[in-house]
Every structure is written in C-alpha cells, then in structure tokens.
Amino acid sequence: MADRVTCSFCGQLTCGGLRIYGEVICAACEERLARLEVEDEDYEQWLACLRTLWTKWLNEN
Numbered sequence: 001m002a003d004r005v006t007c008s009f010c011g012q013l014t015c016g017g018l019r020i021y022g023e024v025i026c027a028a029c030e031e032r033l034a035r036l037e038v039e040d041e042d043y044e045q046w047l048a049c050l051r052t053l054w055t056k057w058l059n060e061n
Contacts (some may be wrong), residue, residue: 009049021057 004013007026014026025033036046 008053009046020053021060023053023056 004015005024006012007014007017008023009025009029009030012026012028014024018025018030019028031042033046033050038041045059
C-alpha cells in the first residue's frame with residue numbers, strides 16, 4: 001500500500017504522484033501543469049508554485 005502524501009501544489013492527500021526533489025505533485029496538478037498556457041488566468045499561480053519548489057531545491061544544494 002502506498003503512503004498517502006500531501007500534494008505540494010493543491011494540498012490534497014494523494015497516493016504516489018510526481019516526485020521532484022522530495023516534493024509531490026498529484027496527478028491532477030501534473031495534468032494541469034502539462035496543459036498550462038501563458039494566457040491562462042491561473043498561470044501566475046502555477047508559476048509561483050514552481051518557483052517555490054525551485055527555490056527550495058536551490059537552498060538545499
């Protein structure tokens with residue numbers, strides 16, 4: 001049985017998901033990121049989430 005973890009983007013509990021430097025992105029958020037376009041209303045929010053992950057990784061290395 002897979003451990004349930006919290007998605008770093010939406011905060012929902014999920015089993016599995018995309019793992020990036022110890023953070024988890026659930027399947028729904030991964031799908032949304034794959035379809036994201038610059039013109040989308042929520043583009044800046046998603047970009048901010050990615051920046052947070054990137055900054056965390058930079059600070060750990």
